[in-house]
Amino acid sequence: MSGGAWAAPGRVNLIGEHTDYNDGLVMPFALDRTVVATASRRRDGVLRLSSTGTGGRYETVELRVAELTPGHGPRGWTDYPAGVVWALREAGCPVGGADLHYESTLPPGAGLSSSAALEVVTALALDELYGLGLERQRLAGLCHRAENRYAGAPTGIMDQTASACCVEGHALHLDTRDLSRRQIPLDLAAHGLCLLLVDTGVKHSHATGEYGRRRAGCETAARTLGVRALRDIGHEELPEALERLPDPGIRALTRHVVTENRRVERAADALTTGDPRALGPLLTEGHASLRDDFRVSCPELDLAVEASLTAGALGARMTGGGFGGSAIVLTPLPERAAVTEAVRRAFAEASHGEPGISPVQPSGGARRLS
Structure with a gap:
């Protein structure tokens, strides 16, 4: 596949806070606010990341895929998608270069998991661009690794799982120890x-x-x-x-x-x-x-x-x-x-x-x- 557009939502955690990194229970649901990625493959090993930033300012960063290493890149929002590429390659997935442009309706820093949405939409785009065939929970796990190891944020796995696995009209009951999931209807x-x-x-x-x-x-x-x-x-x-x-x-x-x-x-x-x-x-x-x-x-x-x-x-x-x-x-x-x-x-x-x-x-x- 040469290119396309993908979306990943933020989440609201209905209940179950700071329990996910304690192997506990959580119950989030996905928002209708998303990060959208327009993506295409490259053959030169370059990861080109761009977004429309604060005040409409266009931001672009180019990185060499083969050189991605935790702690050695530019600090900021690009750590999250770059970390996903690093985590995929560390897991043996044959991911090369790509152009990825992001637009978001999720406010950063609002506690709605904009970083997880950015990671998940990146992983989903690369999964399909490179034909990786990743199961959703596996995809979420690699995004979680990217956030912990590459971006340096010691979060649990709830946010990435919610963005990747939630179902419309339901809250996601997730056991973060065994990753068992149950979709519970939420029609308030x-x-x-x-x-x-x-x-x-x-x-x-x-x-x-x-x-x-x-x-x-x-x-x-x-x-x-x-x-x-x-x-x-x-x-x-x-x-x-x-x-x-x-x-x-x-x-x-x-x-x-x-x-x-x-x-x-x-x-x-x-x-x-x-x-x-x-x-x-x-x-x-x-x-x-x-x-x-x-x-x-x-x-x-x-x-x-x-x-x-x-x-x-x-x-x-x-x-x-x-x-x-x-x-x-x-x-x-x-x-x-x-x-x-x-x-x-x-x-x-x-x-x-x-x-x-x-x-x-x-x-x-x-x-x-x-």
Whole structure:
């Protein structure tokens, strides 16, 4: 195949935050906002990456495929697609040069996995251009390796799997230990409900030290408790486990991961039994845990949650890695306008920038466009 166009979506994580790198449970769904790649093969071993950047500025970088090495290229957005090419070649896939031009409707730094969408659309384009025949989970795994090893961001595998494997109208229940997947119908409108996405405008980066320190703390806890990962601590075992952890910060990280895994299970049960309103308290509990135990929230996220609940929302929480980004709000449809106005008014009164607020619905995963 000589060329074509492909799209990969960002994701909203309904529940299950900072559990994926602890071998835990997550439940994201794909957004209708995507990164689109127009791609064609080259025969000269050159990887030419271009995009329409901030303010409409056209950016282009050329790299030699054979010279791609983690830590030795230009730092920035091109690390993600370049890392995918490196990971494919490291896995023995016969990938050569390519022209790849990107356009995106995903805001970077909003906690919606724009980097994973960029990786997945690159991998899908190269998979088809070079006839690799990669299964979707394998493709996601190589993108995850690219983000960890090449881009230097210590994330789990949830984002890439969501972008590659989600199904329209469903949330993806993913066990990140064995990578088993279950598509759970998510039709909130049929129950008179709406899920709002609140983009606070506060940017974040997974490659910063704070995210890595949280992951390292979780790994320290697992070693101290003598388990492979915090996934292995059941909810009923939590009190005893916490007593064995002398550091209060490590205890708090552990408490969040164990209780968050339980919240994912309860959320899946709520959706499976046709009771999506029960998601509300789980979202709010999850936000309190992320704010107080994992300490990855920020004033703008906390304000979005507080204002939403005061205005009649059933539940709300930050979504994504934290330190900025977006919140999600579960609200009855009749309260949607009031909740939206309450959040905007609260941000204005606090002298924050105006948040972006829009309804979201589960969309399909990565796909070929033409």
